[in-house]
Amino acid sequence: MARIGLLSISDGRDYVQRDVREHVTRAAQELAAMLVEAGHEVVTAPEHVESNVLATSQARHLADQHVDLTIFHHSVWTFPHFTMLAAEATPGPILMVANIDPQFPGMVGMLAGGGALDQIGRVHARAWGDLHDPATRSRILSQVRAGAAVQGLRGSTFGRIGGRPMGMYTATANTDQWMKTFGVDVEEIDQWEIVRRAENADASLVKQGRLWLEQHSAGVHYDGDRLTPELLERQIRSYYAMKELIAEWNLDFSGIKGQPELTANFCTMDIAEAFLNDPYDWEGPKQTHVTATEADMDGALTMQLLKLLTGDPVLFADVRHYHQDKDVWDLCNSGQHATWYAARSDDPLENLGKVNFLPEVFYFPAGGASVQHLAAPGDLTFARLTRADGAYRMHVMRGSFETYGAETDERMMRASTWEWPHAFARLQAPAEEFLTRFGSNHIHAVPGDHVADLRAVCDQLGIRYDGFGDAA
Structure with missing residues (x-):
């Protein structure tokens, strides 16, 4: 759910205001009702913006409500300097919404105000049309969801457990850049804290988990x-x-290095990573806590954005193998897939009934259980934050998970590391394009089509959207 500020901007002439005020109020109420129906909270400015003074005071009022996104609503012709003054007093994302009506030219006001914002480099989005038109609603709601996700990141803390894993540059990021671009702080925590604290875990809960x-x-x-x-x-x-650690350090999302110290000398983090990412454990339903293996910072950041957009558990995987005969990728990484992906069911036991806990392979001499399953079929959106010459971009593509029957699935899983979780992904991007341009060995996904939302996220963050295939 997003918290939305609604600012109704109007004409600056008092003799016009008298004739349009009722229309502006009614149009704002219709927009607010649509947003509330979609599950969002709307905070409406007490007064219409009918003067330069009100442009600043009403925008400041909404800013004080800590909204995720502010809508500048243009249902009539609006004085463009009202938009400029309101934007100056608005710290977060701005969405300009206009009707298309020859009697009430809100579109003209949006274009004039939007053009002025372009001249000063103020990032904003625009949506227009009849609120009963699904395309109009979609444009608005994509921006609203993106605003909630972007603002949800700001002020959050990432727990980095351990350091850089196995020389992976793509798993590390500049903490200054994270704060400047995303508003996220990084808490550095040694892996010894897991070893030390593990001995103090409640034995009855541990046994309950094993028996479950x-x-x-x-x-x-x-x-x-x-x-x-x-x-x-x-x-x-x-x-x-x-x-x-999450409770003590108030961590919003995390990453665990694991290799090689824990995986060689203590145990793998497969159980911890899988169930932190799950919406349940043996104690019952719970909130997911995004946790990336190999302490992959940009991976965890991508996952957290996808979680804030959708509310669903987020997949983390290596791009492990390409089955050229099927044009399908095997997304496979030790233990990282939430068990929810085995069936994507609201019933934990339905998911768990498709999960095997197998002895770890030779990569991990300390041993433990690998959380093995095959992801259930369905359509998904794939994404990954990467950097090119130091600047952030977001790779985005559509695709689907597929299965092919027990015998074929088994054969394909055994082609890589059978003991690990797998997802057979058909990406809506040619293999040549993917392997030429994709900037990481890790990829992330959530069910559904969220391409438009991710475009909006990139616009609001000021980073480059980099679509593949039909998401380009």
């Missing part, structure tokens, strides 16, 4: 070496250690 996984999953496949009940409980203890 044993009872409700497709299988916990102990081998007496890489996966034992003791190692599984150590992973569950690590999950509780992370929950403690």
Whole structure:
């Protein structure tokens, strides 16, 4: 849900105001009703902007309400300097909305005010048309959702557990740039904190977690070496250690380095990462907490934006393999996929019934359980924040997850690392384009079509939108 400021801008002539005031009020009420119906909160400025003084005072009033986005509503001809003064008093994203009506030329006022904002470089978005037209509603609501996501980032804290993993430049970012561009702070926390705190986890809750996984999953496949009940409980203890760190440091989203220190000497973080990203655990429903493996900062930031846009758990994966015969990618990374993706069900047990907990492979000598499943079919939006010559851009593309029957799925999973979670993705972008331009080994996704919302996010953040295939 977004908190939206609604500012009705009007004509500056008193003799015109008398004739249009009722229309301006009615038009604003219709817009507010549409936004409320869509699930958002609307804060309406007490007075119409009918003078330069009101342009500043009413915009400041809305700014004091800490709205996510401010709509400058043009339902009649408006004096452009009112727009300029209101923008000067508005700290967050601006959406200019206009009707198209020959009797009440709000479109003309939007164009005049918008052109003035362009001249001073003030970023804003525009939407126009009949509110009953789905295209008009879509333009408005995309900007509203983007505003909520962008403002949701600002003032948040990312917990970076560990440092740079295995020399990965794409997993690290400049904290100054994060604060300037996204308004996000970074709290550096040593991985020793997970080891230290894991020993203090509540033994009864840890046992409850182990029994829940044993009872409700497709299988916990102990081998007496890489996966034992003791190692599984150590992973569950690590999950509780992370929950403690999140609460103590007020972390909004996180990343865990893992390799090689924890994966070689303690246990993998697969259980912790999967269930932090899930909307449930053995204690019941909970809020998701975006957690990126390999402490991937730009990966976690992408995931947090997608979460704020959609509310859904967000996928994290390596672009592991390309099945050229099917034009399908195997998105696969140790333990990172939330178990929710196994069936994308509101019932945790339906998801868990498709999840196997398998002994870790040779990459991780400390052992533990790998959270293995195959993502359920469906349409998704894929995204990734990357940097080119130091400047942020967002790669965006549409695609879908597919499955092909048990025998083929098994064969394709075994072509890479069978024990890890997999998602077979058909991307709406040619493989040549993807491999030539994509700027990371990690990719992220959420169900549904969110391309327009991500365009709006990029505009509001002042970063480059970089679409692939049909999302270009």
